[in-house]
Amino acid sequence: MFKNESVIMEIIRLENVSKIYSSNGVSVNALNDINLSINSGEYTVIAGPSGSGKTTLLNIIGTLDKPSKGKVFINNEDISNKNKSELSRLRLDKLGFIFQAYNLIPVLTALENIEFAMMIKGIKELERREKALKVMRELGIEELANKRPNQMSGGQQQRVAVARAIVNSPLIVLADEPTANLDSKTAILLLDMMQNMNEKKNITFVFSSHDQKVIERAKRLIILKDGFILEDINNRR
Amino acid sequence: MKILLKLAWRNIWRNWRRSLITLIAIIFAIVLSVVMRGIQLGTYEFNIKTSIELFTGYLQLQLQGYNDNPSLHRTFKPDSSIIKELIDIPQIKGFSPRIYSGGLINSKSNSTGAIIFAIDPVNESKVSSFHTKIKDGEFIAPDNTFDIVVGKRMLKNLNVNIGDTVVILTSGYDGSMGNYKFRICGAFSMGYSDFDGIAVFMHIKGADELLSMNGRISSIAIALNNLRDIPIVKEKLNNKFKISGYEALDWKNLMPDLKQLMELDDISAVIYLAILMLVVAFGILNTLLMSVTERFREFGVLLAIGIKHQQLILILILEVFLMTLIGIIVGTGLSYLINYYVYLNPINLSGDFAKIYEEFGFIPQIHSTMDISIFLSTVYSIIIITAISTIYPAYRVMKLEALKGIRYT
Numbered sequence: 001m002f003k004n005e006s007v008i009m010e011i012i013r014l015e016n017v018s019k020i021y022s023s024n025g026v027s028v029n030a031l032n033d034i035n036l037s038i039n040s041g042e043y044t045v046i047a048g049p050s051g052s053g054k055t056t057l058l059n060i061i062g063t064l065d066k067p068s069k070g071k072v073f074i075n076n077e078d079i080s081n082k083n084k085s086e087l088s089r090l091r092l093d094k095l096g097f098i099f100q101a102y103n104l105i106p107v108l109t110a111l112e113n114i115e116f117a118m119m120i121k122g123i124k125e126l127e128r129r130e131k132a133l134k135v136m137r138e139l140g141i142e143e144l145a146n147k148r149p150n151q152m153s154g155g156q157q158q159r160v161a162v163a164r165a166i167v168n169s170p171l172i173v174l175a176d177e178p179t180a181n182l183d184s185k186t187a188i189l190l191l192d193m194m195q196n197m198n199e200k201k202n203i204t205f206v207f208s209s210h211d212q213k214v215i216e217r218a219k220r221l222i223i224l225k226d227g228f229i230l231e232d233i234n235n236r237r
Numbered sequence: 238m239k240i241l242l243k244l245a246w247r248n249i250w251r252n253w254r255r256s257l258i259t260l261i262a263i264i265f266a267i268v269l270s271v272v273m274r275g276i277q278l279g280t281y282e283f284n285i286k287t288s289i290e291l292f293t294g295y296l297q298l299q300l301q302g303y304n305d306n307p308s309l310h311r312t313f314k315p316d317s318s319i320i321k322e323l324i325d326i327p328q329i330k331g332f333s334p335r336i337y338s339g340g341l342i343n344s345k346s347n348s349t350g351a352i353i354f355a356i357d358p359v360n361e362s363k364v365s366s367f368h369t370k371i372k373d374g375e376f377i378a379p380d381n382t383f384d385i386v387v388g389k390r391m392l393k394n395l396n397v398n399i400g401d402t403v404v405i406l407t408s409g410y411d412g413s414m415g416n417y418k419f420r421i422c423g424a425f426s427m428g429y430s431d432f433d434g435i436a437v438f439m440h441i442k443g444a445d446e447l448l449s450m451n452g453r454i455s456s457i458a459i460a461l462n463n464l465r466d467i468p469i470v471k472e473k474l475n476n477k478f479k480i481s482g483y484e485a486l487d488w489k490n491l492m493p494d495l496k497q498l499m500e501l502d503d504i505s506a507v508i509y510l511a512i513l514m515l516v517v518a519f520g521i522l523n524t525l526l527m528s529v530t531e532r533f534r535e536f537g538v539l540l541a542i543g544i545k546h547q548q549l550i551l552i553l554i555l556e557v558f559l560m561t562l563i564g565i566i567v568g569t570g571l572s573y574l575i576n577y578y579v580y581l582n583p584i585n586l587s588g589d590f591a592k593i594y595e596e597f598g599f600i601p602q603i604h605s606t607m608d609i610s611i612f613l614s615t616v617y618s619i620i621i622i623t624a625i626s627t628i629y630p631a632y633r634v635m636k637l638e639a640l641k642g643i644r645y646t
């Protein structure tokens with residue numbers, strides 16, 4: 001058998017994806033005819049000036065938004081015909097999200113936040129507890145297990161959010177500006193952690209960011225401008 | 238499901254002040270409606286029972302039409318088949334014949350109109366308890382055919398004393414004028430001053446002679462063991478005797494004013510309670526909407542993670558359900574205690590309130606009832622209004638979109 005890392009699969013494929021927002025009669029071409037494929041094990045950063053379409057692109061990859069034109073494939077499966085509840089299930093099973101403002105559930109402890117998706121999936125308590133604690137150990141945040149979000153610093157919350165995103169072994173973790181709310185020391189700590197997860201566990205990450213610290217670490221860098229891919233640079237590290 | 242329940246429960250505590258307000262609204266609505274309803278129905282029941290036991294009787298058997306148009310010509314001679322039937326019905330505790338009439342009562346110095354209630358002193362005590370209201374003198378003895386008992390107020394009006402003789406003048410069954418002397422053996426006080434000024438209780442044999450009845454009577458008053466048996470026995474009697482021209486009447490037929498008053502009062506109470514429920518429903522809707530709007534972002538995150546809209550709505554429903562459940566438990570518990578206390582310790586009214594009660598022929602006392610249906614109907618209404626108040630907030634949640642990346646420009 002191959003070792004996990006040695007199998008490279010295409011996880012995401014975008015074919016001629018465009019997104020047009022129209023509000024009050026004004027339409028904005030947020031994405032123009034994007035063709036893109038993302039493989040397992042990648043550590044990709046989408047960069048570009050404000051308004052270039054980074055968030056829009058991530059939303060479409062994450063099935064949170066639908067393209068105006070074009071097709072999105074996840075695991076070689078066309079998702080354009082899936083209904084709301086099928087997409088929910090897809091996100092629950094295959095995608096991990098990290099948000100700029102951490103967005104943990106305030107009434108749940110760190111451990112419960114990490115276990116949440118597994119609870120919804122109906123995974124048995126023992127199994128999910130074990131998985132959650134394992135990820136917490138790997139990320140060095142075991143001592144936060146019983147803390148509520150309001151008892152944690154921003155950096156701690158974001159690390160719990162990372163744990164929440166990766167605990168289910170998703171196909172891909174999507175992070176929109178994950179460091180925007182953090183000071184640079186904390187940001188570096190978080191980025192080291194995610195890079196570590198990518199290298200050791202072969203977890204696929206896609207970020208959007210302005211942040212130089214994030215861009216520096218990218219294995220693959222995609223630069224957007226006005227909804228076009230300006231550059232797509234692979235194997236930077 | 239367990240995690241959703243956990244989320245719901247913790248969300249209730251997260252903003253406990255707001256939850257408390259919702260809870261208090263629910264409890265308040267329950268307590269107010271149960272206590273109000275309890276007092277209303279309890280006081281009715283008490284008054285019905287008192288009237289029934291005091292004189293009306295649980296049921297009366299009369300000739301059809303007598304009740305609407307009482308005349309000596311609609312009186313009857315009770316034949317043995319009727320008597321036998323009454324004895325045979327197990328729910329019947331006792332019965333007694335009566336003659337009702339009007340007349341003029343004269344003392345040496347004064348005269349006044351009178352309503353004559355002629356009774357059989359031996360059997361009447363099985364049927365009614367007005368003899369316990371005798372305040373001076375004595376009740377009519379079985380052998381004293383020409384003794385009467387009058388109200389204390391009438392005693393005063395006629396300017397006579399116990400033991401004095403009066404003359405009663407009336408027209409009899411055959412149209413002749415009856416004119417007999419009666420001795421006042423006792424005086425009662427029922428508490429309703431109008432009644433105390435006009436009612437005369439007479440020995441049925443005395444009335445028979447005074448009115449030339451020849452054994453005819455106006456009515457048979459019937460006592461039952463249980464208030465709840467009234468409809469059954471009434472139907473039984475009507476089935477048996479309707480063909481022979483008789484009818485059985487209950488308190489609703491015999492005291493139509495009381496019945497009408499209660500129905501009116503009931504309508505106004507129901508309107509009042511409906512308004513109360515409406516106000517509470519809006520309160521709940523408001524707090525729910527606030528708590529949902531506040532959590533739009535949080536719900537958006539849950540949707541992004543992969544929770545379904547239906548599951549979010551389930552969280553909302555669980556929250557409402559838990560609060561309603563607590564509210565119902567506390568509210569019914571509290572109102573049970575209050576109703577039970579009033580039930581055991583009726584409140585005596587005085588002053589203007591008492592006057593209002595008396596004006597309507599009620600005894601000025603507040604009673605309550607432990608009737609389970611009051612609790613049930615209140616709980617139903619609360620469940621219905623909380624369910625209705627949840628619809629719009631749930632709709633808002635249904636329309637919610639998953640949280641997307643945040644900055645747009």
Ligand SMILES: Nc1ncnc2c1ncn2[C@@H]1O[C@H](COP(=O)(O)OP(=O)(O)OP(=O)(O)O)[C@@H](O)[C@H]1O
Binds near residue numbers: 022028048049054057
């Ligand atoms: N919901 C929306 N409605 C209308 N226009 C939108 C919407 N979302 C994004 N846009 C527009 O689409 C374009 C791309 O926006 P997007 O948020 O993807 O850019 P971005 O690269 O993420 O910017 P930033 O770096 O500021 O986050 C912008 O012009 C933006 O104004």
Ligand SMILES: [Mg+2]
Binds near residue numbers: 056643644645
């Ligand atoms: Mg953005």
